[in-house]
Amino acid sequence: MIATHLPVLLILAPLLGAVLAALSRNGFAAWLIALVASALTATFSLALLWRVQAEGVISYRLGGWAPELGIEYRIDAVNAFIVVLIGIVAFLTMIFARRSVLAPERIAWFYTMMLLCVAGLLGISVTGDAFNAFVFLEISSLSTYTLIALGRDRRALVAAYQYLIVGTIGATFYVIGVGLLYLITGTLNLGLIVERLGAIESSRALIVAEAFIVVGIGLKLALFPLHAWLPNAYAYAPSSAAVLLASTATKVAIYLLARFLFTVFGGHVDVGQVPLGSILIGLSLAAMFIPSAAAVFQNDIKRVLAFSSLGQIGYITLGLALANPTGLTGGLLHLFNHALMKGAAFMAIGAIVLRTGTAKLDELSGIGRTMPWTAGALTVAGLALIGVPGTSGFVSKYYLILGSMEAGLGWLAILIVASSLIAVLYVGRIVEVIWFREPALAAREASEAPGELLLPMLILAGVTIYFGLDAEWPAGLASAAAQALLGVAR
Amino acid sequence: MTETFGPLSPALILILSGLLLPLLRGPLRNALFLFAPVAALVLVWALPLEPGLAIDWLGLHLVPLASDNMSRIFGTAFGIAAIAGALYGVSQPSVTEKAAALVYAGAAQGIAFAGDLVTLFVFWEILAIGSTLVIWSNGNTRAGLRYALIHVLGGVLFFAGISAEISASGSVAMHAMRADTIGRWLMLSGILVNAGALPLSAWVADAYPKASWSGAVFLSAFTTKAAVLVLIRLFPGEPALLWIGLAMAIYGLIYALLENDIRKLLSYSIVGQVGFMVVAVGIGSPLALAAAALHALAHILYKSLLMMAAGSILRSTGETRLTELGGLFRVMPFTAVAMLVGGFSLAAMPLTAGFISKSAIFAALAEDQARFYWFALMAISTGSVLYIALKLPWFALFGQRRSDVAVEPTGSMKAAMGGLCALIVALGCFPAWLESLAPEIVGVPILTVDHILFQWLMLIAASCIFIGLFALLRPSVGSTLDVDWLWRELPRQVIPFSNGIRDRFRKPADRGLSQAKQGIALFSQAFQSRLRMAGNWRTGEVAAWATALLAIYVLIAAL
Amino acid sequence: MTVTGRKILFALVAVLALLVVVDSFVTHHPSFGIDGTPGFAAWFGLVSAAIAVVVAYGWGLLMRRPGERADD
Known part of the structure; x- marks a missing residue:
């Protein structure tokens, strides 16, 4: 009984949790609710993955209404992969979020917003309805604006406001594109859109629809040069919110982009003529180099990590642009691995901020002496960002390099390696300061992070190493997802 | 047998x-610093001569630990260099240098024992970082940045070559090859960058003298010799290596003869001596390869010793320029003897290790x-006798003293130098030891x-x-132009030159120019602050970009 | 050249001449013929060392710049 309703339970758990957390008005109770809700979500997501692997595509009709009228949740290898990622990261983040530095009366709201954000992100991932995806996009975005604004720094408000404006533009573009699609096909269900697109003769409107949707989602996923909202948003959001956003929010947007590019537009012959692939390669390359270079010059570690996220998003979109099985596997695998490593990194810097009150690199000299575990997790994450062999980052970059070779773009492989060298610079700077400098005042007075912060952080760091040595499970998932995406395209 | 050691390699230790x-403190740190190289050397000899555990990873057949005779020769050389270097530098206060030196030595061991191209490349990069x-x-x-950039370039070339080779042959195994495809040429040039070959050889004499008195000892031992080993493994008998090596030997000789700074002189001499090894690799016969390996071993020993002597002089007097030194024999007899023994070994004086290895190289050339x-x-x-056994001692050790000796070399420094002196002479007196290491030279x-x-x-x-x-031959204060002029001096020359041109055209267009200059200044200011403040865009800019992207996209679609 | 220099040079040339004489009494194992002739090493050493010094001196005249470089 429960098994058949898994897709909707996945959304309901965080949604109801959010309501309860809001009603509880008590920080600890709200945290407990959030923890239970996210634990349920993680369980459901794993169960869902297991069912998809066993039975194939799951179609769930909300309230029993058939598509066109009703909303369909459609889960295949691609969404199951994303959903598991969100479920697990959300659960670990909730453990981490126990130590909150917010004012007491705001804590319950904070957990409410975290749960709402998770619900929204999961909703985007499971729904098979273009407009429903927009609704969930708005749920997650609205809660994200609030989360960022809850940051202690006054600049958080500006960052939240900027993201609000940019996010709204993105959502509007997206909804315009969906509206055009509706005009052409008369349906909002993605499956039906694909079916009916085959019969469409004029592709003009379709191309415009694609343009709006791609740019709209591009804003959401911080595709270069639409990235400017992201660094400040991540830097000034509360630490645990930054973990959640960095690990999941942009990833879901990338999923949505992949879904539209491959499943929807890939199905139509004419759209293939638009050189989206080469545009996307160009933008991805720009993302791999320019924001990474900016990361080298940042002093705030959170901003270093945020800029590095922009660069890493470039690798993921590069995988999408390559559009061959190996390259796409690499892109999706990097999506997965990057969520884990960046989660670990943001958790580590969150713990450092909790103990020292600063994320400024020049004030954190020698923090490795007093917070060795935290600094160790940050180092592992940093090595994975570079793509050092033995970390998960290497495996996904390796697939990307193979993918570019397969596509006959050997120079791209060289650029992938060359851009990783920029990561050596910004990670090297952090490592040098936190380990090799004599401890500064902040470091001498700090003590190791509390257990509930260390546990999820070390799990993520450990998994980053583990998936670097034995990549079979994530690579299998990513490869299945890539095949699902490309299989429809053919 | 190998299974008992599992992945435990000298590199890993x-x-x-x-x-x-x-993470360690005080005596514990020093103990680890001294103990790790010893453990690594023991392991070099404990490992059986066979390929170790193979790991299938991402569809690649990796052999991270494969011991053969060649890896044992180089492993021994790197091991002794690490032990002596650690003993010599144990009083060095910089933690970063000590930690980096161990990682660096480990990477060299990793290269010596790498059984496949991927492992090799990984250690290659660790070597560069260390x-x-x-x-x-x-x-x-x-x-340091110049050094890093050169090695990034070498690493990228090497990586490109390796990926081309793997995608062409489908295997990551290391085997002898000729530089007959573009991929292999890339690989060869990547290795040669590390070996200090022309035209980029300037990095050796630029970077090594910038290290501390103890750091230069480590530097002189590993990078170039690891590159020689890789050449032995991948390109034995490659004809191009003959003239490349000869060019290196000539370059090293001429620049060392002209040099005034002891540690720069020794760095040029590294290039020259590596040139001998590269020529031997180019010959490619079993005798020649063994001779190259033995010369690498001997060279690591005597060059470490010479760098130690130079470091000791630097530490005691704060000076390494021959024009500012002299008469040190009387005040630093121990260091002076070390410098003489090292120098005579390089000059292939009979009864030193250098004599045996150089004889082997000439025997190999004659045989071929x-x-x-x-x-x-x-x-x-x-x-090379002129600069190492005559000029260097003459101006540094004898004659009139020009600089004061502030600190005595420590006991550990003397122990390291003494040990290497003894080893060099012992190896020279008992050629059988080196012959047992490389049986190919028995007939020489x-x-x-x-x-x-x-x-x-x-x-x-x-x-x-x-x-x-x-x-x-009298040394003079100054510097000899080298290829590194291109990246060290040219930018500095071009800017005043272009300023000069601007001055000439200034009058007619003074106004416009000053405006343009302001504009450029503003722009460069804006650019600099932009990079620092990157991401602090105005919301409108983001929106404009989004619109622009949308417009471009639709435009392309419409055409 | 100083007086001491001249004395040292004289002594060295004497030793060299003596060794050349000794060289003509030992059996050689030449690799290329000429390198087995008595005294080969002496004249070859003199010539090649002289060439090395002169070439290096000439190169120094061309490429040696006085003064230290900015970041040496």
């Missing part, structure tokens, strides 16, 4: 110890009837009367010329 080192940190830890960031290279290298070898006549006499005639002839042409 050293690298892990290097990473652990910053050595950069050793240089960096002494504070000269610009030189490489007449031209035999005579050319013999001439260069005679020339070494300690025969005519051979020893030959070498003595050479040495004395060179001494005659040294005295006779003394006026031409």
